[in-house]
Amino acid sequence: MGNPTAAMLVIGDEILSGRTRDANMHFLAGELVKHGIRLAEVRIVPDIEPRIVEALNALRAGHDTVFTSGGIGPTHDDITADAVAKAFGVGIDVREDARALMQDYCDRMGRDLNEARLRMARIPDGASLIENPISAAPGFRIGNVCVMAGVPSIFQAMVAGVLPTLTGGDALLSQSLTLQRAEGDIAGALRGLAEAFPGLSIGSYPFVRDGVYGTNVVIRGTDGARIDAAMGQLSALFPEAVA
Amino acid sequence: MGNPTAAMLVIGDEILSGRTRDANMHFLAGELVKHGIRLAEVRIVPDIEPRIVEALNALRAGHDTVFTSGGIGPTHDDITADAVAKAFGVGIDVREDARALMQDYCDRMGRDLNEARLRMARIPDGASLIENPISAAPGFRIGNVCVMAGVPSIFQAMVAGVLPTLTGGDALLSQSLTLQRAEGDIAGALRGLAEAFPGLSIGSYPFVRDGVYGTNVVIRGTDGARIDAAMGQLSALFPEAVA
Structure with a gap:
């Protein structure tokens, strides 16, 4: 699949x-x-810090976009911004636009800045801010890295702000079918299907429900018509097993 | 903390x-x-495959034990065992003891092997088997890597079998305290506490509940008495804020 990748x-x-x-990853x-x-x-x-720097440098070299979550709060163990600055080899300091956002929020909330x-x-040099509509303290974006809060509600708001600015690809479509067959009994058919539809990804996830062995089959790709065709072929193979 | 590490x-x-x-990681x-x-x-x-091999080799070099989950089922996309063999540079083939376990299970279930x-x-050369008490197909252990199923019930059973065989460390203890204070208002105190108790890890997790800003503080370490002391100091600092 030629879609852009993220880590x-x-x-x-x-x-x-x-x-x-975890909730943010999901x-x-x-x-x-x-x-x-x-x-x-x-x-x-x-x-x-060194673990964050090492992982970030590996991921940003290998993917179109990297999202981080966590470690940008006010406490001593919030070291993400410094680690990102170090990974990029740039300076970091309190920045006026970010300070103004915090000052405004603290004034409204009756809090002490x-x-x-x-x-x-504190924002690494050269970064742009990512808005935090919930509690003001911004995320930021530097190079292909988007640095975001770990609190799920804030993480989600930041993702909503960032996503429209990223280059997307063809929509990643999926369809799933639940078969009342053990995975080992349909594996051969799934392999054949995968060979017949090389552009699609065909995954299978076994389960046991009320003592009955079944498998959820998920077909993913960007070509909806091909997914339809593969799904049609799959359900024709196991007409009596479709749950 | 000098405890053994896992990835x-x-x-x-x-x-x-x-x-x-995710459920297995948690x-x-x-x-x-x-x-x-x-x-x-x-x-x-x-x-x-190359992504699995690369990640596995990085993790097994850096940690005492590595656990993998997923990709050891019967379908074409189950490529973990082959990837592990490749990472270790060993051969892989159907092994008689594993085949016998599968045969026995299939006989009992009236299934076709x-x-x-x-x-x-198929087990990499030199590996030992990890028992699967649920559906027989074994995991395996090679070097410091434990290869386990992705289905949560089977993953959990395999972990239960493997853990007693691993060298543990001092129990990792933790205590938590919920403060009805915004994280930014207690950050200075937490930094002081972290400096006073260098052997402990002090984490803080902000939340908003019914419009009230609060913070869960978690103190972790292996010395229960030190954790007690740090907790006592923390609650003495914010007596009226303990939820």
């Missing part, structure tokens, strides 16, 4: 420690599909 | 496409914590 870098001890179950994956961008890799690393909050106005 | 490699178009929300992270092993990195790659199912008995 995601999740900076988060809270996911690696098992405390939180959200981003779904949004990218609609936009015709293929999420091609995800890495999750802890809040350790203290030293901790001011950390959130 | 996880998720092989799964179904997660990258947004179809499925489960594994929680189990490793109990066992005193620190999950230090996760990568999610698509069902593409067809060519597709026989793929699941």
